[in-house]
Amino acid sequence: MIATALLDLGHGFAVALQPDNLLYCFMGVLIGQIVGVLPGMGAMAAISLLLPLTFSMNPVASILMLSGIFYGSQYGGAICSILLNLPCHPPHAVTCLDGYPLTQQGKGGTALMITMIGSFIGASFGVTEMIFFSPVLTKMALQFGPADIFSIMLLGLLAGSTMAKGSPIKGIAMTCLGLLLGMVGLDIYTGAPRFAFGVTKLFDGVPIVALALGMFGIAEFLKNMNRLTTISTANVKVSFRDMRPTREDIKKSIFPWFRGTIVGSLCSLIPGTGPTIASYVAYAVEKKTSKTPERFGHGAIEGVAAPEAATHSSVQGDFIPTMSLGIPGDAVMALLLGALIIHGIQPGPLLIGEHPDIFWGLIASFWIGNIILVFLNVPLIGLWVRLLSVPYRYLYPSALFFICIGVYSVNSSFFEVGETLVIGVIGYGLLLLDFHPAPILLGFVLGPRVEENFRRAMIISDGSFKTFVDRPISAVFLALCALLIGLQIYFWRRRARKERPFSALPFDAVL
């Protein structure tokens, strides 16, 4: 089995090293790196902006580029946290705790280098895991019937909405909203229009680009309007020479790197726990196992090494359920799946067998992309630092223009630009009320497939709900769903009794 995996991987490298694919991979990580450092921009907005441009490309190149943006932006986020104490990107918020004190001690460059090595180790492990794990998972998944697939997706949706940031109940509500949004348009079985309100232009449904750019583009701009101060990077000086870590730093970081990597990969196995949670857990683990926990928060290099390795390992691990089962763990993965669907590729257990180019090419490109990123980061560090100080007032009008033309170009329709605007304004309202938009996208992408499998299972069982409990696989996953809800209620009751300030993550107390 290992031999076939390696053979397939070789094929993947052949795909990823084709000049045009290599170019797109490079462009992806470059754009990702840039949006990762630019203030007020996120990977979500960047991926959905470039999505329309990839429609005319071949599917392999487009998926390599879009995922490159995602993991590329993870590298950029760390720079912001360590050098400026700004948690621009949630997964790197915890890196601030020890990264910034290191910068104050004049060791910011070293911290960055430790981060990059850690990222590379974490990412490589995540990719290795994907190589050996995905085919096994796929083989299992091929025996699943519609009822089983429905239950797994239900678990994925529940986990994605309750384990992430914010209130679990609001998360579930947003998932339902996303599922409903995914149903706009003609029903696949009967052809009846749903939620179209007589507007023929809505018969095709809400385009994913409009939804993603409304929620993660326009709503974010409305939120950040006049609220982001321009960052001064005048007194940040990092040169290539500062980045060389001493032997002692490396020795101190080796175990944190590997512990972080393991934590990250474990977190990625649980759907819904993305890189943010992984980085927090890794930091907590590091603090718990350290002999000198009092150094944490005052510039302990371990506090930088472990969370960064965990972030990257979980970022790559997130691709496993996405590519092998077709069940995304978070909004970015949902968007990548949406890109595959637009290219006419049905995600799911058959993907690896039917489109080996995409799967193995993607894996090979992870390695290539991560190597490119290390080379982009180390010598060009000064440039990235300077990008941090681009004023937001130049950034958002340009981004708005790209949103407009990007959405228009999908179907040459101004109506869809209008949809984006409406979604953006509603999305900002939801943000104000503390609803997070990520579960909406998750529900939106999975919605049609959840419904399809549910109805198929009901047709097979002649309208009996028993089929979901009778099939062992489905029953196990439904039990897990019940367990998840039970745990949430338990935590909620305990919190209510203690009347502590609200926090969705039980391990917040550890920090």
Place this chain on the structure above:
Amino acid sequence: MGPGYVPLYLGLILIFLGSFMAIRQTEPVGGANVILDRPEWKGWACIVAGLVAFIVLGQYAGLVPASFACVFISAMGDRRATLKGAAILSACITLFGVALFHFLLKVSIPLFWWQS
């Protein structure tokens, strides 16, 4: 199992969750995102107006006026924006946008209204 089956139950779940949130109010009202003491009406209006301008001008006037108006109007929403600064920014973005989207990617909006 008609087309309305799943939406009906999703709607019922949403009603349940919504009334639960309304009655219990377990969480403090407003999280980190609520900053209502300082509403940015001008900024918000400019972003919305910029997008509307793109839609309207794109349909009737062409790509160049639409891009310029979109960037210019939305840029004026920032408190420190000046007419000159916004105009320069819009001109640059329009030039870049026309080069990339009209000539390179062949997006189907004419440059000006007389070309259609």
